[in-house]
Amino acid sequence: MFKLLxxxxxxxxxxxxTWILLGIILLATxxxxxxxxxxxxxxxxxxxxxxAQNADxxxxxxxxxxxxxxxxxxxxxxxxxxxxxxxxNLNPTRMTGWKFATTAESLSALLIAFIVVVxxxxxxxxxxxxxxxxxxxQTATRTQILLSKYVAALLHALFMTAAMLVFSLLCGWIVFxxxxxxxxxxxxxxxxxxxxxxxxxxxxxxxxxxxIEVIFTATIAFMVSAIFRSSTLAITLSVLxxxxxxxxxAALSRYSWVKYILFANTDLSRYVEGxxxxxxxxxxxxxxxxxxxxxxxxxxxxxxxTKRDVALT
Amino acid sequence: xxxxxAVQIRHLTKAIGKKTIVDDLSFDIPEGEVFGFLGPNGAGxxxxxxxxxxxxxxxxxxxxxxxxxxxxxxxxxxxxxxxxVENPELYKFLTGYQNLKHFAxxxxxxxxxxxxxxxxxxxxxxxxxxxxxxxxxxxxxRLGLAQALLRKPDVLILDEPTNGLDPAGIRELRDHLRTLAxxxxxxxxxxxxxxxxxxxxxxxxxxxxxxxxxDVRTIRNGLGADEDTEQTTEIQVDDGEAAVAxxxxxxxxxxxxxxxxxxxxxxxxxxxxxxxxxLVVAGIKIYAVNSVNKxxxxxxxxITGGGSIGV
Ligand SMILES: Nc1ncnc2c1ncn2[C@@H]1O[C@H](COP(=O)(O)OP(=O)(O)OP(=O)(O)O)[C@@H](O)[C@H]1O
Ligand SMILES: [Mg+2]
Numbered sequence: 001m002f003k004l005l006x007x008x009x010x011x012x013x014x015x016x017x018t019w020i021l022l023g024i025i026l027l028a029t030x031x032x033x034x035x036x037x038x039x040x041x042x043x044x045x046x047x048x049x050x051x052a053q054n055a056d057x058x059x060x061x062x063x064x065x066x067x068x069x070x071x072x073x074x075x076x077x078x079x080x081x082x083x084x085x086x087x088x089n090l091n092p093t094r095m096t097g098w099k100f101a102t103t104a105e106s107l108s109a110l111l112i113a114f115i116v117v118v119x120x121x122x123x124x125x126x127x128x129x130x131x132x133x134x135x136x137x138q139t140a141t142r143t144q145i146l147l148s149k150y151v152a153a154l155l156h157a158l159f160m161t162a163a164m165l166v167f168s169l170l171c172g173w174i175v176f177x178x179x180x181x182x183x184x185x186x187x188x189x190x191x192x193x194x195x196x197x198x199x200x201x202x203x204x205x206x207x208x209x210x211x212i213e214v215i216f217t218a219t220i221a222f223m224v225s226a227i228f229r230s231s232t233l234a235i236t237l238s239v240l241x242x243x244x245x246x247x248x249x250a251a252l253s254r255y256s257w258v259k260y261i262l263f264a265n266t267d268l269s270r271y272v273e274g275x276x277x278x279x280x281x282x283x284x285x286x287x288x289x290x291x292x293x294x295x296x297x298x299x300x301x302x303x304x305x306t307k308r309d310v311a312l313t
Numbered sequence: 314x315x316x317x318x319a320v321q322i323r324h325l326t327k328a329i330g331k332k333t334i335v336d337d338l339s340f341d342i343p344e345g346e347v348f349g350f351l352g353p354n355g356a357g358x359x360x361x362x363x364x365x366x367x368x369x370x371x372x373x374x375x376x377x378x379x380x381x382x383x384x385x386x387x388x389x390x391x392x393x394x395x396x397x398v399e400n401p402e403l404y405k406f407l408t409g410y411q412n413l414k415h416f417a418x419x420x421x422x423x424x425x426x427x428x429x430x431x432x433x434x435x436x437x438x439x440x441x442x443x444x445x446x447x448x449x450x451x452x453x454x455r456l457g458l459a460q461a462l463l464r465k466p467d468v469l470i471l472d473e474p475t476n477g478l479d480p481a482g483i484r485e486l487r488d489h490l491r492t493l494a495x496x497x498x499x500x501x502x503x504x505x506x507x508x509x510x511x512x513x514x515x516x517x518x519x520x521x522x523x524x525x526x527x528d529v530r531t532i533r534n535g536l537g538a539d540e541d542t543e544q545t546t547e548i549q550v551d552d553g554e555a556a557v558a559x560x561x562x563x564x565x566x567x568x569x570x571x572x573x574x575x576x577x578x579x580x581x582x583x584x585x586x587x588x589x590x591x592l593v594v595a596g597i598k599i600y601a602v603n604s605v606n607k608x609x610x611x612x613x614x615x616i617t618g619g620g621s622i623g624v
Contacts, residue, residue: 309363
């Protein structure tokens, strides 16, 4: 089994494409850093600005009695946050390497698209080149071959995600400095309460959640690849599913059935920040949904891959 | 059973929709034999091979490799089998060596040494570290063969192995397959639609037409020729009529006919030198002595119907 895995790894990493995709991600990260650096405007009077803003907010809170409670809460949170910056003499407009890395995480759409290219191709390409005949007439069973390919695809996804994290940190440190790992990152939860955690922790937490999304999108691509044996279909379908799925969930969030859609559950970070897409969803529910989807998708891929004829090419 | 067959095929059938592509094939292939599937395009040779190696399911029937049912214990059965199905498709972005390494990893007990051995065997030493995308068809065919030989298979299945090989390559392959069969007792199964090729390479040939087994024939003029059965021999001479007269006079019971400028006789192998000697003694000039297997050729041509594809 380990030998099969090293075969699959060899086939991924000996291909130029794999490195080109990684290169594009790294390039995009550098580009984001350059753009931020050149457009960065540090406000030297940031403290006065914050003090003035807080005074404004206090005014509104006291005089405007018609304010909805959510707005009130939000304003109070902002005041707290500003006060923290003022008290600790922390300039919120100053970019740090760590903050940059959290900003660069917005390149994750690109990352997911590229991971899907490899995951969606790993089974299908054997069919399109005809090498599947050679692969399946050795002594390994189809189950072993499919499993080794799936593990290789997930390892590649992990490699790409880790590479993006490491590289955006390196990039951030070089351009904006290494300091500031312990600076607080403020965020509001589903109920509108403000929380804070060190920016480094926040970054790693987000990458953890991102990896869950990556696993599921890669699994969709892998499944389509194993079932339809077409990389084009696998890549298009899963990228489409990822974007359309997420948009659809956002657009239809007033319907409660939306919570059964996979993409309503893949972004677990929303239980920490921003709240779930459909009211009343819980973390436990999402985890159960994810497990169900995971099992069903893999069973489907396995069943069809092991049973179907390898027809004439 | 006197001697266990290397491969047993029983009632092998493949139907897709209403069409039966392979229809109830049954035969045995003993160890040490080079066995041919002969049939026109679309006869079902590749389909049969695909079923044998588990690439497609069998509608009916079974395939045993040394008594192991391929469907029941795929790994054990395939451990004794090396195969190329249709063209040898390999990873183009890897070198020949990396390809072999890839397939060696999928087999137990195939080390670097064995890889070097097969590379030498198929004559690819010069190019083995080049990317496969730079290979010619014949070189890919050789690499495919190297892959099939990695595990030292007891059963070697090759679908149209001579496709793309140059004459020297075909000859090498033929000699090599015969050596494997005779020296190592490997059961070799090759498919082809070329009779001439099969005659030179095989001990026995199964003729397949539209998925049905038409005939299984022993090739009589090969290395494994049968000493006791008569074979047709064609003798090119300067004076055919005189030659026929000489043969009829000297060898009673031998049928000799004149066909164009050649005399055709039907005799056992050991009789051939005697006939030649009497012709020489009678002063007839002999230009060539060929043994032909007319009956096989006739059967095959009848089936293929002058080259049209049987559906
Ligand atoms: N997936 C399929 N669906 C329907 N018919 C098929 C399928 N695969 C093969 N056939 C048909 O089965 C028949 C046998 O095909 P096969 O490839 O086994 O022939 P072959 O003897 O190998 O021919 P060739 O000498 O051209 O290689 C052909 O008539 C082909 O059209
Ligand atoms: Mg064929």
